[in-house]
Amino acid sequence: MRIVLEKVGYEYQQGSPFSAVALKDIDLTIREGEFVALIGHTGSGKSTLAQHLNGLIRPTQGTVYYEDEEGRADIHGKGYSKKSLRRQVGLVFQYPEYQLFEETVQKDVAFGPKNLGLDKDEIDARVKEAITRVGLDYDAVAEKSPFELSGGQMRRVAIAGVVAMRPGVLVLDEPTAGLDPGSREELLQMIKGLHDSGTTIVMISHNMDDVARYAGRIVVMQKGTVVMDGTPREIFSRGEELERMGLDVPQSCRLSLMLRKDGFPDFPLCYRPEEVTEALEKLLGGEGRAC
Amino acid sequence: MLADITLGQFYPADSFVHKMDPRVKIVLLIVFIVGIFLAKNLIAFIPAVLFVILAARMSRLPVRLLIRSLKPLRFILIFTFILNIFFLQGNLPEGQEPTPVLDWWIIHLTAEGILQALLYSLRLIVLVLGSSLLTLSTSPIALTDGLEMLMTPLKVIRFPAHEIAMMMSIALRFIPTLLEEADKIMKAQTARGADFESGNILKRAKAMIPLLVPLFVSAFRRAGDLAMAMEARCYHGGEGRTRLRVLKCTWRDLWGAAAAVLMVAGCVLISEFVHII
Numbered sequence: 001m002r003i004v005l006e007k008v009g010y011e012y013q014q015g016s017p018f019s020a021v022a023l024k025d026i027d028l029t030i031r032e033g034e035f036v037a038l039i040g041h042t043g044s045g046k047s048t049l050a051q052h053l054n055g056l057i058r059p060t061q062g063t064v065y066y067e068d069e070e071g072r073a074d075i076h077g078k079g080y081s082k083k084s085l086r087r088q089v090g091l092v093f094q095y096p097e098y099q100l101f102e103e104t105v106q107k108d109v110a111f112g113p114k115n116l117g118l119d120k121d122e123i124d125a126r127v128k129e130a131i132t133r134v135g136l137d138y139d140a141v142a143e144k145s146p147f148e149l150s151g152g153q154m155r156r157v158a159i160a161g162v163v164a165m166r167p168g169v170l171v172l173d174e175p176t177a178g179l180d181p182g183s184r185e186e187l188l189q190m191i192k193g194l195h196d197s198g199t200t201i202v203m204i205s206h207n208m209d210d211v212a213r214y215a216g217r218i219v220v221m222q223k224g225t226v227v228m229d230g231t232p233r234e235i236f237s238r239g240e241e242l243e244r245m246g247l248d249v250p251q252s253c254r255l256s257l258m259l260r261k262d263g264f265p266d267f268p269l270c271y272r273p274e275e276v277t278e279a280l281e282k283l284l285g286g287e288g289r290a291c
Numbered sequence: 292m293l294a295d296i297t298l299g300q301f302y303p304a305d306s307f308v309h310k311m312d313p314r315v316k317i318v319l320l321i322v323f324i325v326g327i328f329l330a331k332n333l334i335a336f337i338p339a340v341l342f343v344i345l346a347a348r349m350s351r352l353p354v355r356l357l358i359r360s361l362k363p364l365r366f367i368l369i370f371t372f373i374l375n376i377f378f379l380q381g382n383l384p385e386g387q388e389p390t391p392v393l394d395w396w397i398i399h400l401t402a403e404g405i406l407q408a409l410l411y412s413l414r415l416i417v418l419v420l421g422s423s424l425l426t427l428s429t430s431p432i433a434l435t436d437g438l439e440m441l442m443t444p445l446k447v448i449r450f451p452a453h454e455i456a457m458m459m460s461i462a463l464r465f466i467p468t469l470l471e472e473a474d475k476i477m478k479a480q481t482a483r484g485a486d487f488e489s490g491n492i493l494k495r496a497k498a499m500i501p502l503l504v505p506l507f508v509s510a511f512r513r514a515g516d517l518a519m520a521m522e523a524r525c526y527h528g529g530e531g532r533t534r535l536r537v538l539k540c541t542w543r544d545l546w547g548a549a550a551a552v553l554m555v556a557g558c559v560l561i562s563e564f565v566h567i568i
Contacts, residue, residue: 056478083484091482098472099479101504111501115484147508161483 001088001168002067003030003053009061010048022048023224026062030169030202035195037211038204040221041246046204047094049221050171053202054089055082087116090167094174096158100146105131105157108146112165130164131157134190152183159187169200176210188214212236212250212271220247236271252276301430307543308350308428313437315544319551320425326555327417331562333410336417338557342550343420350428360423361416368412375408376400431463433536440538453529461517469510476505 008026013019023045030036030053038046051057052064055075065072066088073080093099102108109130113123131138134156141149146157159175175191176184192214195201205211211218211232218235220228222245228235235242239249239257249257250271256279259267267283270276303309308316327339347357361368377398393400426434439456446452477487480501487498 051478054482056482086482086484091479093475093479093482096479098509099476099501099505101501101508111480111485112483115486165483 001032003028003089003169004065004067004072005029005052005062006065007062008049008052008059008064010045010052010057011060014060021224023052023059024061026224026226028219028226028229030200032168032200033198035192035201035214035216036203037215037218038202038221039206039208039211039218039247044221045224046221047173048224050091050173050202050204053169053171054091055085056091083116086112086167087165088167089169089171090162090165092159092162092170092172092175094177095155096162096175097146097151097154099161100154100158103145104143105136105146105149106142108157109160109164112161116165126164126166127160130160133163133193134160135186136160152179152187155179155183156187156190159190163194167199169202170194171202173204174206175203176205176207184210208236208248208250209252209273212253220245232271233269237269302352302356302427303430304351304428306349306351306428308346308424308547310541310543311428311547312538312540312544313429313433314440314538315540315547316425316429317434317437317441319547320421322551322555323421324418326551326558327414327421329555329562330414330558332565333406333413334565335558335561336410336413338554338561339417340413342554343417343424345550346424347420350424352424352427356427357420357423360427361419364415364419368415371415372408372412375411376405379404379407379411432460435460435463436534436536436538453532457529465510465513468513469506472509473502473506476502 005026005028008023008028009021010023011019011021026049028049038049040046048057052059055064058076064075066075066085067073075085100108102111106127109127110123113126118126127142128138131141136153136156141153141157146154149157155175159172162170170191172191176187179187188210191201191203195214203211203215215232218228218230218232219226220235220242227245228238228241236249236253239253242249248254252273252275253269253271255276256267256270260269264283268275268279270279323339323342326342327336330336330339347354377400390402391399392402392405429437435456438459439452442450442452442455481487485498485501487495487502489495490498
């Protein structure tokens with residue numbers, strides 16, 4: 001299934017003196033199986049855009065379609081069931097651990113599937129799978145209160161709550177914010193795992209190194225519009241423009257740009273640490289190994 | 292969803308009323324309310340109405356904002372007015388008969404009763420307008436500052452004036468934060484298929500649990516953080532604390548007080564000498 005946004009615009013508190021345009025004229029298609037990173041400065045409209053993807057916000061202009069072989073459907077159109085909307089696109093908010101509410105981890109993760117109206121066996125199976133999937137030991141945490149867990153574990157439980165609904169598209173709003181490097185790495189690996197097993201991923205991130213390593217496509221937003229859209233290589237080769245927007249480039253990319261500027265014009269533009277290492281080794285030849 | 296709710300109605304503007312001392316405004320509001328309850332008939336209400344109109348003009352608030360403050364009251368107004376015209380006969384001097392307007396079956400309407408029902412409704416309208424003028428023209432912080440100063444004399448009887456004012460300003464400060472938080476949690480649970488809008492009362496109340504539990508958890512967390520942050524900055528209550536905004540009475544407050552006194556005097560004198568109902 002593809003998500004197609006056509007001329008989507010959104011204005012907060014439309015018509016009041018406090019109105020503010022959050023999005024304007026967004027044309028965007030999220031194709032099946034993609035790993036899209038959504039980057040942009042704070043207040044550029046990333047989170048607002050993310051909430052349009054599963055119909056939580058109704059655009060004030062334009063239309064959001066879900067499209068498959070059978071054709072396209074306006075998700076805010078008549079007769080489009082909200083339930084099927086939530087089933088198809090899962091959204092993990094920023095700091096999702098603040099949404100936990102149940103007495104046990106098992107019940108909390110089961111909340112979503114239950115709302116989908118699945119039968120008990122199916123729910124139990126999905127809950128177990130989701131909890132394992134996010135890297136937690138089901139038997140150890142299932143009957144614990146989610147509030148007894150550590151911050152990183154709480155976040156995983158919250159994500160499991162969405163994963164258990166088995167959405168075809170998973171949208172994550174800064175999933176790694178505030179995590180220690182270890183948990184951050186594990187979480188990203190888990191997201192990558194979901195992607196490998198066929199889930200389309202849309203991830204909002206501020207960390208360009210993560211984006212460079214995992215995303216297959218990058219969408220850059222500024223002031224409510226999409227200003228760049230392409231592969232990491234395409235996007236990061238425009239590093240100076242990104243910096244003008246107040247955005248970073250990955251460290252590997254910065255290093256290669258610096259090298260290109262200061263006497264190594266042939267140095268390849270790398271955006272992953274492995275590539276930089278490889279290119280450096282090539283550049284230094286035998287000498288490199290000596291030091 | 293919840294984002295459209297605006298709490299605390301302060302409307303910033305640069306005006307005579309906005310610049311008045313909050314303490315004075317609060318006291319004047321009380322004086323004003325006493326005044327409108329001393330006005331016994333419609334003529335005696337003229338000074339009160341004039342006072343509100345004058346204050347509204349001098350506050351430079353958009354008229355529609357003031358009208359909007361009456362909106363939540365519309366049912367009460369209509370309801371009390373209709374009930375009153377059926378049950379009131381007017382406060383007539385003894386021996387004087389009311390003038391009947393409609394006499395049918397069990398319904399007896401009198402001209403005096405209708406006038407009095409009008410008076411009651413008008414009293415309610417003017418009362419709300421006056422209070423709205425205070426809340427619209429005074430920022431919540433100024434309001435709590437004013438209240439604190441007014442409550443200070445009560446410290447003699449160990450009334451915790453500073454603490455109460457501090458609690459009020461903290462509560463006011465966190466209303467928008469918690470609303471935002473509630474909105475976010477609501478959306479997040481909606482994304483997990485929660486349904487807050489359909490079903491009977493019992494079902495809807497139950498549907499609030501996924502919203503309320505995280506909201507309470509986060510409110511407590513915020514309270515803990517705030518207490519810690521205050522402690523870290525050596526907060527120890529109101530004793531010896533100086534203020535950022537020092538309240539000062541000016542000629543504006545004098546004028547305001549004079550107008551209010553005139554208004555009350557007008558209401559009382561007219562009630563005394565003019566009898567229409």
